[in-house]
Amino acid sequence: MKPIILYLSTATIFLVVDAIMLKTVMRPLFERxxxxxxxxxxxxxxxxxxxxxxxxxxxxxxxxxALQAGDGGRALLQGAILGAVAYGTYEFTNYATLRNWSPVQVAIDTSWGAVLTGLSAWAGVAITRVLT
Structure with missing residues (x-):
């Protein structure tokens, strides 16, 4: 049951928070x-x-x-690293290959990937610990 709660809570947080960011910040930034x-x-x-x-x-x-180790801080830090690497891969590749890609897009989206992924991982672990 723990893996299901962990997945569902993490996915819900990730999707809801990212949807807000995409509509309010990222879409206008990319439109620019x-x-x-x-x-x-x-x-x-x-x-x-x-x-x-x-x-x-x-x-x-x-x-x-991180859940097995009982360490939410580990989820936050390692999630942030994973998010920076994943989102940074997308952003830096686009910046390296696409004429109109901006360093502003790279900085904002790479930072966002780190924050979103780290917080989602931490919150998923915290929720799972409370519910199980």
Whole structure:
């Protein structure tokens, strides 16, 4: 039961918080630099595949080991590192290869990946500890 609670709580937090950030900060930021490249509506299947896989990887690599160790701080730190690496890979690759990509996009989205992933991992562990 613990893995299911851990996955569902982490995924819920990740999705809700990221949806808010995407609408209020990231969409306007991307419109500023690459508006003509953006779709009117996102491809939900691709987004769902990313979120399901990313949270599963986060659980496997970070949250489950931190839960087993009883160390929420470990989940926060290691989640933040994973988020910075994952989001940074996307951002730095785009910056290296796409003319209109901005260092502002790189800095904001890479930082956001670290914060979102670390906090989601920590909160998922905390919720799971309380509920089990």
């Amino acid at each position: 630099y690459i508006a003509d490249w953006l779709l009117e509506e996102p491809r939900l299947g691709a987004a769902a595949a990313f979120y399901l896989a990313y949270v599963a990887g986060l659980i496997y690599l970070v949250s489950w080991p």
